[in-house]
Amino acid sequence: MSGSLWLGKEGQDTLPFIPRQRPHAAAPDPIDELAARLEELIAAAVHPDEVAAILESDGMTDAHIRTTYGRQDSFELAEDLYARVERRYPPAASPAADPWHTGLPACLLRGLVFALPGLAYVLGAPLLAGPPDGFGLPAGTVPLLAGAITGWAWNQGLSHRAYSWLGLGDRPAAAAALRTGAPLGAVLSALVALAASGPGELPAAGFAAGQAVYLAAATVLLAMGRERDLLCALLPMAAGAALTVPYDLPEALRTGLLLLSLAAAAGFARRALAGAAGGGGADDDRPGPRLAASVPYALFGLGTGVLVLYAAVGEVLADGAGAAVAAPSAVALTLSMGPAEWLLHRFRRESVAGLRASTTAYGFRKATVITIVVCLSGYLAVLFALTVVGTLLWPDAPALGALRLTGLLFTGMVLWTALLLQSFGAVRSAAAVCCTAGGVQVLALAAGAGHPRTVGPVVTGAAAVVLAGLVGALLGRVTAHRA
Structure with missing residues (x-):
């Protein structure tokens, strides 16, 4: 009752007991707990967007983030996490193998086997004799170009399919794709060359058919890593072409040397496929690469093939001379593909190193731009040197004028x-730009719009600007290099 006292122990009067509030630690911050759990991944990030991608891959929705962490979305939470964790790149436990390492001699060898087939035109010159055609080109040029472009497009797509199987660890499946696709490509290219030949160009169509068989065999050998076999197959033809300078070889001997190299290349290709056959795939139940995935690579081969051929044929039309005028440009471009491949691998290596060393997105973009400029400048310097040397050594080569050099560079x-874009998976963009540039050049050539020596630099210069923008937009993102 009111006013009464509580009866305590042994009848003593006591005040009522009031529980004392016990001190307790503050509740842990859930963001700190999340930062501790994802510390290694966050520390390796160079931009908050990378952290946001980690959160999304962890299954966190915006609703969960608002309820649990008190942030509006994954991007706001990522910025908070990025600010709480110090930047560092975790060192590898042991030196990791560099997937982009490749030796310069191997790339130079590939550049050599790209360029040596051009000597076949020197050896087979009697098969291409005759008056100029309706376009003002040397006899047989149209069927040769038609067959070559068809073969480049087909074999580029076929190579992608073979490399896709090899990337899955299924070498027998890659060999099977090449065994089926290479003969089909040779037949298709030969038929296109025959359809494009005019009156009196049947020998040129035969030469184009041999060219188609060689391209098919070379595709097989390059995909299977048999560059040395291909080089050995080209030696008889290369030796014969060298002998035509001091000696006038009989036409029968010229044809025999061409057929010998062709037979050797086909024989080596057949042996390479036989050695890779059998044994079954790595996983017979696993779905293989889609055929449609190789189409952009075929279009890429079409576009780049047209650009290379225009760089050569444009010289013929500009000077009104024979095919020898085009040789220095064509040889320089094909030989430069070896150093170009090595520089592409070097860029991939340097970009990975820059990714590990950078602590900010700006720092990474700056390092990437510098590496691109260095590698591209190195390639253009090699191309310039090859062009100068080829012009000086090649008989009857035209003078190295500013427009010709600009167009070639x-x-x-x-x-x-x-x-470079293709190596990062952006083959559709690269193919679209190259096909558009090649198509504009061909249409201008067919319509007689502008001088070939002027049209080339204008079109390729515009294409180079577009591709440079695409490279900057794609390769400035960190995720492109970690994909």
Whole structure:
């Protein structure tokens, strides 16, 4: 009752007991707990967007983030986490193998086997004799170009399919794709060359058919890593072409040397496929690469092939001379593909190193731009040197004028940046730009719009600017290099 006292122990009067509030630690911050759990991943990030991608891959929705962490979305939470964790890149437990390491001699060998087939035109000159055609080109040029472009497009797509199987660890399946696709490509290219030949160009169509068989065999050998076999197959033809300079070889001997190299290349290709056959795939139940995935690579081969051929044929039309005028440009571009491949691998290596060393997105973008400029400048310097040497050594070569050199360097810039985009998976963009540039040049040539020596630099210069923008937009993102 009111006013009464509580009866305590042994009848003593006591005040009522009031529980004392016990001190307790503050509740842990859930963001700190999340930062501790994801510390290694966050520390390796160079931009908050990378952290946001980690959160989304962890299954966190915006509703969960608002309820649990008190942030509006994954991007706001990522910025908070990024600010709480110090930047560092965790060192590897042991030196990791560099997937982008490749030796310069191997790339130079590939550049050599790309360029040596051009000597076949020197050896087979009697098969291409005759008056100029309706376009003002040397006899047989149209069927040769038609067959070559068809073969490049087909074999580029076929190579992608073979490399896709090899990337899955299924070498027998890659060999099976090549065994089926290479003969089909040779037949298709030969038929296109025959359809494009005019009156009196049947020998040129036969030469184009041999060219188609060689391209098919070379595709097999390059995909299977048999560059040395291909080089050995080309030696008889190369030796014969060298002998035509001091000696006038009989036509029968010329044809025999061409057929010998062709038979050797086909024989080596057949042996390479036989050695890779059998044994079954790595996983017979696993779905293989889609055929449609190789179509952009075929279009890429079409576009780049047209650009290279225009760089050569444009010289013929500009000077009104024979095919020898085109040789220095064509040889320089094909030989430069070896150093270009090595520089592409070097860029991939340097970009990975820059990714590990950078602590901010700006720092990474700056390092990437510098590496691109260095590699592209190195390639253009190689192309320039090859062009100068080829012009000085090749008989009856035209003078190295400013327009010719500019067009050739722009073409080289387009090829290298397009190959760079392709190596990062952006083959559709690269193919679209190259096909558009090649198509504009062909249409201008067919319509007689502008001088070939002027049209080339304008079109390839515009394409180079577009590709440079695409390279900057794609490769400035960190995620492109970690994909």
